[in-house]
Amino acid sequence: MPTTRREFVKQSLLVGAATLAGSEGRAGPLAPPGNPPISTQPGVPAVPAGPPYPLSPYGSAAPIYLADLDRCQPASALATSWQPNRWRVYPYASDHAQGMMVAAGQNTGVPDLEYSLPQRGWHAISFGIMSKYTESRLQVRFKRDHVFSLLTPNNLAEKNLMWDDIQYAKHSYDSPGIEDLFWRYVDLDDAHAALVFRQLKVGTQPGDPDAAGNIFLPCWLAYIKLVPLSATEVAQLQADRRRKDTRRLIAADDALTPAGFLRWRSADDIRRQIEPYRDTDFGRIDWEAGGGDVLNYPSQVGKMATYAWIQEHYRKYDRLVSQTYGDLAARGIDPFRVALDYSHEIGLEFHASYRVAGFYFPPPEDEWCKGGLYERH
Numbered sequence: 001m002p003t004t005r006r007e008f009v010k011q012s013l014l015v016g017a018a019t020l021a022g023s024e025g026r027a028g029p030l031a032p033p034g035n036p037p038i039s040t041q042p043g044v045p046a047v048p049a050g051p052p053y054p055l056s057p058y059g060s061a062a063p064i065y066l067a068d069l070d071r072c073q074p075a076s077a078l079a080t081s082w083q084p085n086r087w088r089v090y091p092y093a094s095d096h097a098q099g100m101m102v103a104a105g106q107n108t109g110v111p112d113l114e115y116s117l118p119q120r121g122w123h124a125i126s127f128g129i130m131s132k133y134t135e136s137r138l139q140v141r142f143k144r145d146h147v148f149s150l151l152t153p154n155n156l157a158e159k160n161l162m163w164d165d166i167q168y169a170k171h172s173y174d175s176p177g178i179e180d181l182f183w184r185y186v187d188l189d190d191a192h193a194a195l196v197f198r199q200l201k202v203g204t205q206p207g208d209p210d211a212a213g214n215i216f217l218p219c220w221l222a223y224i225k226l227v228p229l230s231a232t233e234v235a236q237l238q239a240d241r242r243r244k245d246t247r248r249l250i251a252a253d254d255a256l257t258p259a260g261f262l263r264w265r266s267a268d269d270i271r272r273q274i275e276p277y278r279d280t281d282f283g284r285i286d287w288e289a290g291g292g293d294v295l296n297y298p299s300q301v302g303k304m305a306t307y308a309w310i311q312e313h314y315r316k317y318d319r320l321v322s323q324t325y326g327d328l329a330a331r332g333i334d335p336f337r338v339a340l341d342y343s344h345e346i347g348l349e350f351h352a353s354y355r356v357a358g359f360y361f362p363p364p365e366d367e368w369c370k371g372g373l374y375e376r377h
Helices: 005-020 163-169 231-242 257-261 267-277 316-330 335-345
Strands: 064-066 087-093 098-104 113-116 121-130 138-142 149-151 179-188 194-199 219-228 249-253 282-291 349-355
Touching: 121 138, 121 231, 138 179, 149 179, 149 267, 163 257, 194 219, 257 316, 267 282, 267 335, 282 335, 335 349
Parallel strands: 249 282, 282 349
Antiparallel strands: 064 219, 087 098, 098 219, 113 194, 121 179, 121 219, 138 149, 138 194
């Protein structure tokens, strides 16, 4: 339980880091400390009272720590010393677990890893992540799924930073130890029996994403934490997910920032941006359709954000936005359509937003709208 305002902000931010990067859980209503258990749904047994700001409200059983990450497959992707295109395996011990963690560095791309889960039934899933020099970035999904979640421990609140500030591994961050990041609640069965871990790679160079010169984000994964849910907790969770009255939050995405900082390469990369809002109190997303006459979808009227008319960009970020939209267009992928369809798939309202002041920009972005409506009139 947080004891200070700063600790509350820290815990809230960690929830946000997990939620906005891929959590499927949502904090449900719990009784204040000292009060009797409450039930907010008719006919659903009450969950015992707990702390007011838990990272995950369901899962009161003893946690299971899976710390044998050295059994990830393929074995050929692991090494006991730093080697190109390999995850490094380290022995470790902490207050909660001891075993073998895996780490990916910043100089080469590493293959995906697969980990088989022997447990079955409903569990809350978290990951123990450590950061060295900069934030660890972990992409994870079940093998049967196709959309990753992106988890990132951080100190944005303490340092008064924006999300942009921690991209490209440019922000200094060392975790105080191994940090728990909650991911999702899931009923583990044969269809959800294997996890896939992926390094975050930002392709700054054309061609092979594993080629030298690209940005490879580090990741230190210590353990998988599973907390079994009781039948009462499962009933409460499912009732909470059925609620519509709490889905009052609205997300906004400019559809450019993640394209430039995360370098979308596929439709699933776009879906990854929306996945965090599944089973949360977000009921709507406003997705930017364009600014001025530069649009984030194919159009016969405006110009798409490939910025093909610019021969040299001032910032790396702008070049990557241009390359992202250009590559997607060449493959016939409409990012706006992908975002719309996936938002509806996970139960979100989808609204197109528009940047009305986007017709003209000062140097060095003065060529963004070159030859556009503003100049012609």
